[in-house]
Amino acid sequence: MILDLFFPNRCIHCSRIIDADLLVCGSCFEHIHFTHFEYGDKNSISEKCKLLFPVENTYALMKFEQDGLSQKIIHELKYKSREVVGKTLADWTTERLDFKNEQPDFLVSVPLYPKKLKERGYNQLHLFTETLSKFYSIRFDHQLIQRNQYSKAQAFKDKKHRLETVNPFSLSKPVSGKHILLIDDVFTTGNTVASIAWEILNAGDNRVSVLVMAVDV
Template sequence: MILDLFFPNRCIECSRIIDSDLLVCSLCFEQIHFTHFDYSGDNIIREKCKLLFPIENTYALMRFEQDSLSQKIIHELKYKSRENAGKTLAEWTKERLNFNEEKPDILVSVPLHPKKLKERGYNQLHVFTETLSTFYHIPFDHELIQRNHYSKAQALKDKQHRLETTNPFSLSKSISGKHILLIDDVFTTGSTVSSIAWEILNAGDNKVSVLVMAVDV
């Protein structure tokens, strides 16, 4: 395409010209710290989640380290309008994640508040989730969970707003007897997935697993 001639796609790490559907060049790809987690085994996310809610299985694609390439990739997706980067991350996930006998029933991504969605123009998790849905033949549901409050920087929140955000999520429909794979971009403290997990668990005889693009260790 003519645009590719004048504005070629470049590796986000070293700026080499690369194919339009890539994020990084082959050399920089080797710098990505993939976790190699076992989905049904023990890992740092599973240990943290076990302290917060009943968890089935957990997986993270990459390690999210300060100033690392994985951090740059997530920021490209989340803040620099590289929505289609979610497809590349899903392809990397498919090459490494085997559900074995623990295949979930539904893929559910952490939602944005409608105001935040309007500001950003897209949910950075949707393309990732939809691509995984196609790969693994698992349905997704972007409407199951809704975020109830618009999130501001903590320093800007008054006391009442902080109280409101203690219950930031709710279910939009009833669900029971399902194994939900909850998808987020970065796992840090686990507070977000925990809030959503309890909504799902309290709704009926459900199970929750967690998949994230990266874990902050």
């Protein structure tokens, strides 16, 4: 409580003092551009994914805009040691996402290379995934996919290097006959999710859907 008095929580956009469990104030919340995608319908992610691998369903919570509020939110999560932002994003997702009759068998988030995980101290997708898992009663598996190669964050790569993809992922155990929802933070070229999707698809009679916090428009 004393820390709240001397270091109050502030809106990441306008710096107005807000409740400790909030990320943005009510006024700035109106400036977040949610996608309003319907899970299972055609959207910008499904169109891009279908050029890379056979995808089942896709969903994005927000539109990722350079220098916009969505970028600030993602950066708070990834680079400002605010893991709890993942729960906030998951709560916003559960208010908007209806799996209907296409609920996946389990949730898998994009892993970090051990060195990067140590540097950051947490995987920015884990709390997000676990919150969704609890709400929808879908199990998650943080160990299914492992990253075998250290790479610079997508946000700091130029377009040429984003496209230079040597698959750094592998499965840690067999999986077959499952519908897996693959979770990432920002969808840009789709190379990351495609690399993981092919590992899952080639492992057996599996299906892959994609959920991201934001899509780069």
